[in-house]
Amino acid sequence: MMMLTKLVSLFSTKNKFASLSSIPLFLSPSLITRLQMESSYTASSHSSSSSSQSSKLLFRQLFEKESSTYTYLLADVSHPDRPALLIDPVDKTVDRDLSVVQDLGLKLIYAMNTHVHADHVTGTGIIKSKVPSVKSVISKASGSKADMLIEPGEKIHFGNLFLEVRATPGHTLGCVTYVTGDGPDQPQPRMAFTGDALLIRGCGRTDFQGGSSEQLYNSVHSKIFTLPKETLIYPAHDYRGFTVSTVGEEKLYNPRLTKDLETYKSIMKNLNLPYPKMIDIAVPANLVCGLQDETPKA
Numbered sequence: 001m002m003m004l005t006k007l008v009s010l011f012s013t014k015n016k017f018a019s020l021s022s023i024p025l026f027l028s029p030s031l032i033t034r035l036q037m038e039s040s041y042t043a044s045s046h047s048s049s050s051s052s053q054s055s056k057l058l059f060r061q062l063f064e065k066e067s068s069t070y071t072y073l074l075a076d077v078s079h080p081d082r083p084a085l086l087i088d089p090v091d092k093t094v095d096r097d098l099s100v101v102q103d104l105g106l107k108l109i110y111a112m113n114t115h116v117h118a119d120h121v122t123g124t125g126i127i128k129s130k131v132p133s134v135k136s137v138i139s140k141a142s143g144s145k146a147d148m149l150i151e152p153g154e155k156i157h158f159g160n161l162f163l164e165v166r167a168t169p170g171h172t173l174g175c176v177t178y179v180t181g182d183g184p185d186q187p188q189p190r191m192a193f194t195g196d197a198l199l200i201r202g203c204g205r206t207d208f209q210g211g212s213s214e215q216l217y218n219s220v221h222s223k224i225f226t227l228p229k230e231t232l233i234y235p236a237h238d239y240r241g242f243t244v245s246t247v248g249e250e251k252l253y254n255p256r257l258t259k260d261l262e263t264y265k266s267i268m269k270n271l272n273l274p275y276p277k278m279i280d281i282a283v284p285a286n287l288v289c290g291l292q293d294e295t296p297k298a
């Protein structure tokens with residue numbers, strides 16, 4: 001029983017809204033059920049939300065290996081509808097992602113992008129063709145077509161949880177970072193889905209699609225590094241096996257963004273990366289949600 005109490009307190013203080021279905025597998029199913037019950041009670045009793053039910057985030061990080069892209073699934077599983085959203089889905093892994101949504105009994109309401117990707121085709125259009133009630137979301141500044149063209153400062157609600165939109169241009173003109181809500185009834189620590197603006201120990205390149213190293217430097221410093229240091233960083237890509245970082249870690253150890261602006265600009269100018277293999281197909285397709293979104297011509 002002492003061990004159970006310790007585990008409950010660990011999960012409820014670290015991220016009291018994160019789903020316990022992502023906890024290590026050494027726990028037996030019956031113990032997990034008990035932890036879930038006790039954790040819900042803890043979260044509920046600490047909530048100052050005006051709603052009768054406290055919110056609980058279910059979170060999954062999914063990976064597409066050809067483009068090394070992360071897709072994120074978030075849902076409010078304490079809301080009766082279990083509303084969910086996907087951030088940066090990839091066309092090749094739509095079936096996998098939708099089967100996770102189905103297995104977990106979620107109702108997908110949004111398929112969102114952080115920006116117009118150059119290295120892969122978004123899954124947004126295919127998702128909409130398979131689940132027509134889903135709304136596609138991208139920034140207005142991206143110049144892309146979607147059901148919802150969002151602007152900085154807007155909130156995207158799913159159940160009693162929400163994501164806040166922060167403009168983080170520099171990799172592309174229309175890049176945004178989605179940050180989980182600020183408040184006692186929202187997940188703690190906060191989570192920032194940074195797209196290609198901030199990568200773990202790196203950042204997005206700035207040599208095409210309206211990119212600007214100076215703009216990216218200012219975006220990261222003013223819109224991401226100003227978040228609490230515990231904020232979890234979830235990027236759109238990783239090429240070295242990293243999965244998550246924090247604002248505090250990147251402010252200390254990011255080899256590019258810890259430098260002064262002039263040094264950073266020189267690093268970015270000399271990256272000498274080859275163009276993404278799919279850029280000529282991906283960019284035009286992603287401007288229309290991966291083509292599938294186009295209204296058929298009469």
Ligand SMILES: N[C@@H](CCC(=O)N[C@@H](CSS)C(=O)NCC(=O)O)C(=O)O
Nearest residue numbers: 118119196202203204205273275276277
């Ligand atoms: N090899 C990949 C493309 C790799 C690449 O350029 N990644 C981009 C993000 S996707 S446009 C990037 O910004 N990388 C920054 C870095 O420092 O690696 C391909 O051919 O598709």
